[in-house]
Amino acid sequence: xxxxxxxxxxxxxxxxxxxxxxxxxxxxxxxxxxxxxxxxxxxxxxxxxxxxxxxxxxxxxxxxxxxxxxxxxxxxxxxxxxxxxxxxxxxxxxxxxxxxxxxxxxxxxxxxxxxxxxxxxxxxxxxxxxxxxxxxxxxxxxxxxxxxxxxxxxxxxxxxxxxxxxxxxxxxxxxxxxxxxxxxxxxxxxxxxxxxxxxxxxxxxxxxxxxxxxxxxxxxxxxxxxxxxxxxxxxxxxxxxxxxxxxxxxxxxxxxxxxxxxxxxxxxxxxxxxxxxxxxxxxxxxxxxxxxxxxxxxxxxxxxxxxxxxxxxxxxxxxxxxxxxxxxxxxxxxxxxxxxxxxxxxxxxxxxxxxxxxx
Amino acid sequence: xxxxxxxxxxxxxxxxxxxxxxxxxxxxxxxxxxxxxxxxxxxxxxxxxxxxxxxxxxxxxxxxxxxxxxxxxxxxxxxxxxxxxxxxxxxxxxxxxxxxxxxxxxxxxxxxxxxxxxxxxxxxxxxxxxxxxxxxxxxxxxxxxxxxxxxxxxxxxxxxxxxxxxxxxxxxxxxxxxxxxxxxxxxxxxxxxxxxxxxxxxxxxxxxxxxxxxxxxxxxxxxxxxxxxxxxxxxxxxxxxxxxxxxxxxxxxxxxxxxxxxxxxxxxxxxxxxxxxxxxxxxxxxxxxxxxxxxxxxxxxxxxxxxx
Numbered sequence: 001x002x003x004x005x006x007x008x009x010x011x012x013x014x015x016x017x018x019x020x021x022x023x024x025x026x027x028x029x030x031x032x033x034x035x036x037x038x039x040x041x042x043x044x045x046x047x048x049x050x051x052x053x054x055x056x057x058x059x060x061x062x063x064x065x066x067x068x069x070x071x072x073x074x075x076x077x078x079x080x081x082x083x084x085x086x087x088x089x090x091x092x093x094x095x096x097x098x099x100x101x102x103x104x105x106x107x108x109x110x111x112x113x114x115x116x117x118x119x120x121x122x123x124x125x126x127x128x129x130x131x132x133x134x135x136x137x138x139x140x141x142x143x144x145x146x147x148x149x150x151x152x153x154x155x156x157x158x159x160x161x162x163x164x165x166x167x168x169x170x171x172x173x174x175x176x177x178x179x180x181x182x183x184x185x186x187x188x189x190x191x192x193x194x195x196x197x198x199x200x201x202x203x204x205x206x207x208x209x210x211x212x213x214x215x216x217x218x219x220x221x222x223x224x225x226x227x228x229x230x231x232x233x234x235x236x237x238x239x240x241x242x243x244x245x246x247x248x249x250x251x252x253x254x255x256x257x258x259x260x261x262x263x264x265x266x267x268x269x270x271x272x273x274x275x276x277x278x279x280x281x282x283x284x285x286x287x288x289x290x291x292x293x294x295x296x297x298x299x300x301x302x303x304x305x306x307x308x309x310x311x312x313x314x315x316x317x318x319x320x321x322x323x324x325x326x327x328x329x330x331x332x333x334x335x336x337x338x339x340x341x342x343x344x345x346x347x348x349x350x351x352x353x354x355x356x357x358x359x
Numbered sequence: 360x361x362x363x364x365x366x367x368x369x370x371x372x373x374x375x376x377x378x379x380x381x382x383x384x385x386x387x388x389x390x391x392x393x394x395x396x397x398x399x400x401x402x403x404x405x406x407x408x409x410x411x412x413x414x415x416x417x418x419x420x421x422x423x424x425x426x427x428x429x430x431x432x433x434x435x436x437x438x439x440x441x442x443x444x445x446x447x448x449x450x451x452x453x454x455x456x457x458x459x460x461x462x463x464x465x466x467x468x469x470x471x472x473x474x475x476x477x478x479x480x481x482x483x484x485x486x487x488x489x490x491x492x493x494x495x496x497x498x499x500x501x502x503x504x505x506x507x508x509x510x511x512x513x514x515x516x517x518x519x520x521x522x523x524x525x526x527x528x529x530x531x532x533x534x535x536x537x538x539x540x541x542x543x544x545x546x547x548x549x550x551x552x553x554x555x556x557x558x559x560x561x562x563x564x565x566x567x568x569x570x571x572x573x574x575x576x577x578x579x580x581x582x583x584x585x586x587x588x589x590x591x592x593x594x595x596x597x598x599x600x601x602x603x604x605x606x607x608x609x610x611x612x613x614x615x616x617x618x619x620x621x622x623x624x625x626x627x628x629x630x631x632x633x634x635x636x637x638x639x640x641x642x643x644x645x646x647x648x649x650x651x652x653x654x655x656x657x658x659x660x661x662x663x664x665x666x667x
Contacts, residue, residue: 053569074575086570090588103584104575155574 004029004191005050005159010059012045012215019045021215022059027159027191032182034194034206036238042215043195047161050193051080063158074104079152079160083167085144087136093147094119094132100155122150125184142173149184159191166201178204199239203227211235233276233358242278242356243326249275249359258321262298268357275359281329283354286316286338289345299349302326304340316340318348411647418640427636435637439645445626449645452622455541455612456605456653462545463601464594467552471593474553475560476586484561491550499547503614506543510534510615535617543611548604552597559593560586592661599657606650 003026012020019042027033037043048054050061052073061068068076087096097119101109109115123129126146131139139147145165152160165181166174182205185192196202202209203223210220211231219231230236237244247257249270255262255277262277264270285297293299302318305325314337316328326348330337340346421430439445470491478484494502509515510533517529532538563586571581609624618625623646630639 051573053573073573080570080573082566082570084564084566086564086566088567088571088585099571099576099584100574103571103580105577105580106575151570151574 003027004064006062006065007046007050008060008062010046010049010056010061012042012049012054013057014045018215020049020056023212023215023217024059025210025217025220027193028208029191030189032185032192032194032205032207033210034196034202034208035210035212036196036199036202037212038238039197041212043197043212044163046212047080047163047193047195050159051078051161052076053080075106077158079155079157081148081152081160081162081165083164085148085168087144087147087151089136091136092132093123093128093134093136093139093143096136096147097122097132097150097154099151104155118154119150122154125153125187126150127180141169142177145169145177146180149181153184153188157190159193160185162192162194164196165194166196166198174201181205199241211238213238230278230356233278236276236278236356236358241281241329243281243284245277245279245324247275247277249273249357255357255359260300260321262355263352264357265352268355270357270359273359275357278356278358279350279354281315281327282313282331283350284326284328285349286318286328286340287347287349289347291347293347293349296351297349298352298355299347300326301345302348304342304344304346306342307340309337318346320348414640414643414647417636418644420637420640422635422637425634427634435641438638439641444621445642448621448623448626449649451537451620452606452624452646453649455537455544455620455622456602458541459544459548459605460598460601462541463549463552464598466545467549467597468556468594470549471553471556471560471590472586475557475590476563481561484557488554488557491553494547494550500610500614502547503543503611506539506546506615507534510539510542534615535619537616537620539615540612540620543615544605544608547611548601551600551604552594555596555600556590556593559590563589592663595657595661595663599654602653602657603650606646606653 005027007023007025007027009022009024010020011018011022021042023042023046035043035046045054049056052068052071055069063076063078073080088099091099098115101115101118109118120129120132123132126149128143128146128150131143136144136147145168149160149165162181166177169177178201181192181194194202194205196205203226206223208220209223209226211218211226213234219226219235221231226235227239227241230239230242233244236242245255245257245260245262247255249255249264249272252270252272253264255264255270255275257277284299287293287299289301300320302320305317305319307317308315312333313329313331316330316338318326318328320326328348417427418435419431419433420435421428421432422435474484474487474491478487507514511517512529512531512534514534516533517526520526521529567585567589568581571585576584607624608622609628612620612622612625613628623642627639627642627646630636630642
């Protein structure tokens with residue numbers, strides 16, 4: 001695979017704030033990469049620098065091997081779909097999509113027949129072929145999203161940057177648009193870079209997931225690796241599916257968190273020192289406090305607070321040592337939901353091999 | 360029930376909803392509605408509809424030298440349209456209105472563009488808009504009369520031009536001509552054009568301009584295809600303000616033309632002054648009809664209810 005876009009040591013300062021800190025990453029041709037980061041991590045800044053709306057303070061960006069420093073946004077062949085869609089409210093859906101073809105400075109398309117053909121092809125691709133005459137105020141949020149995408153795609157860009165594209169849509173529509181976005185990308189065979197603050201969206205969409213924190217990439221890998229083997233405790237925290245115990249590792253064999261101690265296995269490569277011991281929500285078994293742990297199981301005692309039912313799974317919330325909230329997830333296809341008594345004491349148990357140790 | 364009433368008041372109720380509500384004939388709700396619209400309706404009838412009808416009626420009365428009789432006649436109307444002076448005043452009023460409208464637009468639009476689009480800071484935007492209104496802190500007549508020492512034969516403009524050697528003789532056509540009337544009116548009314556346009560421009564989402572640029576459009580294209588169309592409601596509102604005020608003007612033309620430029624407003628003033636009520640009424644009716652046509656035409660350009 002060849003890198004279509006390469007970002008090398010890009011740094012951006014806002015005043016004294018470091019928005020991007022020597023960030024490097026390569027985008028492959030024909031891939032879907034999702035960029036996950038909390039708000040303020042610099043993900044929108046990175047997108048705006050790639051698009052050409054802002055200049056990096058240091059570092060460079062190479063598009064197909066050529067530096068794009070000094071190349072204005074519209075000559076980069078990179079499409080940008082903003083979170084607010086930025087559709088022109090006084091034009092019809094058709095005219096919005098045709099805008100770039102008609103009004104671009106370089107090689108505008110003068111032949112109305114060709115414009116009609118290309119716009120209709122694009123509207124067909126995003127499933128809006130009957131809505132060309134509608135005004136922007138007459139279409140729904142999901143349709144606006146598709147128009148914004150079609151407007152960018154019609155110019156045949158090599159890369160499309162999507163800035164939290166699903167953020168303005170309701171939950172139902174979001175999951176439909178996820179599938180739609182992937183289908184459109186596969187059909188066209190171009191590279192999509194999708195920025196999001198939602199970990200599930202990042203994992204669901206990306207062929208690769210890049211995790212951004214404080215202006216640095218802390219992990220770039222396929223979704224399965226990111227989810228099951230986060231590169232660091234910070235990545236695990238973003239994924240919001242791990243119970244994290246803060247403490248220190250001693251001799252590389254025991255992890256001490258408060259009064260409890262967990263064994264560390266040899267393949268967990270724990271070094272002596274402060275760190276985190278992480279257990280995924282769905283790797284935990286809840287047992288009555290009186291029940292003796294099975295051989296090879298470790299665990300903590302905790303008080304049941306509440307539960308939250310979400311259809312395919314149910315979340316149980318417990319309070320452990322030091323008022324720490326511990327979460328347990330039961331996937332209902334594998335396990336039966338259980339009734340725990342409010343304020344009752346339980347043992348949360350897991351196999352030491354399922355835990356991740358960062359120390 | 361409360362739900363239904365709420366939807367009707369919102370104006371979003373469908374005809375079915377309205378019919379259902381009407382069939383119920385809730386007497387309490389209807390009494391409240393009647394009570395709420397009564398003051399406005401009575402006010403408009405007493406001080407707008409009745410005076411207008413009266414004006415139309417009086418325009419057909421018979422004018423004697425010092426009296427007026429309610430005997431219906433077309434004499435005043437015939438006098439207006441057969442007189443070179445009076446019909447000429449109508450044409451002059453329309454010509455000056457068009458010139459002032461164009462001048463306020465071409466001066467006002469760039470100003471509004473600067474305030475509404477180039478000043479990003481909202482506080483600074485408000486400060487600059489308030490600065491535009493500062494001249495209004497002095498009286499209207501003083502602002503008009505201040506143009507005399509500016510434009511006069513020995514006024515500021517002539518002195519400066521002579522000092523820097525551009526002219527040897529003072530330019531006399533600056534004051535007491537149609538030109539000075541246009542200058543005065545433009546200065547006074549341009550702010551009514553700037554305000555609404557700046558407001559519409561400041562509401563344009565910057566991401567639209569960014570998107571248009573990303574799609575490859577040049578600055579001029581973006582202005583033509585995005586910025587100007589989106590500011591058009593502001594232009595129309597500004598044009599309505601300026602038109603209504605300029606068409607009814609008499610003070611600026613009286614003070615800055617040396618009574619040489621007679622607009623319809625000036626004719627009304629002199630006719631009322633010499634107690635020619637019937638003739639003043641004719642001019643008033645004509646002026647009202649002209650303004651109504653112009654406002655209606657401007658409203659045809661954009662659907663303000665939809666755009667604002």
